[in-house]
Amino acid sequence: MNTVTETQDQELRAHKDHHASLRLWLRLLSCTTLIEETIRQKLREKFDITLSRFDLMAQLERHREGLTMGELSRRMMVSGGNITVIVDQLEKEQLVQRKVASTDRRSFRVLLTASGRKSFARMAVAHEQWVIDLFSGLDELDREQLNDLLGHLKTDIHRHHTTPSRKEST
Numbered sequence: 001m002n003t004v005t006e007t008q009d010q011e012l013r014a015h016k017d018h019h020a021s022l023r024l025w026l027r028l029l030s031c032t033t034l035i036e037e038t039i040r041q042k043l044r045e046k047f048d049i050t051l052s053r054f055d056l057m058a059q060l061e062r063h064r065e066g067l068t069m070g071e072l073s074r075r076m077m078v079s080g081g082n083i084t085v086i087v088d089q090l091e092k093e094q095l096v097q098r099k100v101a102s103t104d105r106r107s108f109r110v111l112l113t114a115s116g117r118k119s120f121a122r123m124a125v126a127h128e129q130w131v132i133d134l135f136s137g138l139d140e141l142d143r144e145q146l147n148d149l150l151g152h153l154k155t156d157i158h159r160h161h162t163t164p165s166r167k168e169s170t
Helices: 021-047 051-062 069-076 080-092 112-134 140-162
Strands: 096-100 107-112
Touching: 021 096, 021 107, 051 069, 051 096, 051 107, 051 112, 069 080, 069 096, 069 107, 080 096, 107 112
Parallel strands: none
Antiparallel strands: 096 107
């Protein structure tokens, strides 16, 4: 088993004098980082694929009509250049294809090939099991409670984030 590094365990940066909210943030960040690193490693070992390539294929699996490079870039929150590199790699392996858009001959959509769909389906089953295994230390009630609490947090953060800040009157 791998040793947790300080870069993976953000919680090591906190100490008891920090506000409880800061310690909670660092714990959430640490859990996310550890889960993501585990998934990255398993994808690499079992399927010889990166998480970015898996994520791009997952986006395409959800959109059978394909997505433009711009849509992929926005959905994955990475630059167009990064998307181009990933699509080029997946296209070389015949997992995705570019098709000229019917509405604009200058643009194209990226779609999974039949081989890409089959390959992604195998990876998705394994991915789901890895996630289940990672959360297996929590019983069903704990998972539901954690999900509910994080849902409340997400809603509250979203509400505060999208509310325009009031300017202080002078």
